[in-house]
Amino acid sequence: MAKITFIQHNGTEIETKGITGMTVMETAVKNQVQGIDADCGGACACATCHVYVEPEWTDKLGARNPMEEDMLDFAFDVRPESRLSCQIKVSDALDGLRVRVPEKQF
């Protein structure tokens, strides 16, 4: 179990309990976080679960995988801290993770 906070575009923070082994995207959908569309249901095929990871967490999450890097081409306003939340697996090490949801997923 890890506490994961989603910061919505309007600044609202949503605290969720992430279950180990699930993805950050699934955690968002389960908690009805707006702005995580996840059209493809987690297949890394749509880039509609794009999030910005808060700077202190980027290193802890490691690098994007190549498929995710390709898929980020379909996202808008990609920044160094951009990730696809379907590619981040929840673990105890991520307790306290904070991610920002972009204004639009397209």
Place this chain on the structure above:
Amino acid sequence: MSDHFETDAVIIGGGPCGLFTIFELGLLDIRCHVLDILDRPGGQCAELYPEKPIYDIPALPIVTGAELTTRLMQQAKPFQPQFHFNQMVTELSKQEDGRFLLKTDGELSFLAKIVVVAAGGGSFMPKKPPIPGIDAYENKSVFYSVKKMETFRGKDILIVGGGDSALDWTLNLHPIARSMTLLHRRDDFRAAPDSVKKMRELVEAGKMALQIGQVTGLKGEAGVLSAATVKGSDGAVIDVATNTMLPFFGLTMKLGPVADWGLNLHENLIRVDTEKFETSTPGIFAVGDINWYPGKLKLILSGFHEAALMAQQAFRIINPGERLMFQYTTSSTNLQKKLGVV
């Protein structure tokens, strides 16, 4: 060019549920035309996850989206469905004789006795980058697809993206453009290596430009673009002169014209009954992810079940007064003849 077809049934959407509907209707001698906005069958299985495994199709412990599509096409084949790809249904209305008139953006029209909406998550449409003010330039200076290449002759074109669409159109339009710039967020491309090689050769020969960065704003007047503001990977902001921008950011699903057909909706899904899967308009059915009823699960297998039940009511509408005998494909010579196996 416009074409008109008269048929028993039109299926809107060629995803797994639409394809299985051909089979279920076919067993009851109902012939179909199938319309899809994509250029091939399979719907999300083809567009979103052709190579990803699906684990919950009964009797197929593991199957990819592409393979499931191939198998469903094979199963539908004896019923000779007629496919019309790259067609978005823009209009659906009931005629005085009880039939339905459908029109597409490709200027096709259909008269059908019944309609099955199997449109999944809606229509796949090009993603529009949320650049402030982009709406004002659309269809004048900003285009999300190339319908006629001639439109782009003599233009200063900026293509944005790194996939096959972006690279293919860069190569195809470069000979007729006045200038060509390809803009991508990184110096790596998903597109076919051969296209990337050709593009790099053109850049080296000074015949086109490659920029690395992302569009953050547009400049122009009255819908006519003069430049795109581009932020480079190093943070530097420059203006790239262009009068024609083509962003290729893939496709996304939108409900689209379905919302305009006068059907009762439930949170952007079409409300149906669970006996016939008929919508609020008798004769129009909805199966698969696009429909809603209490307890609905968006599973391909649920859509298959819905298609089987829907076909029974479709038969009654198309053959009023005729008795429908329930038969099994394992034992009915009649059904086996239709399947072409005896």
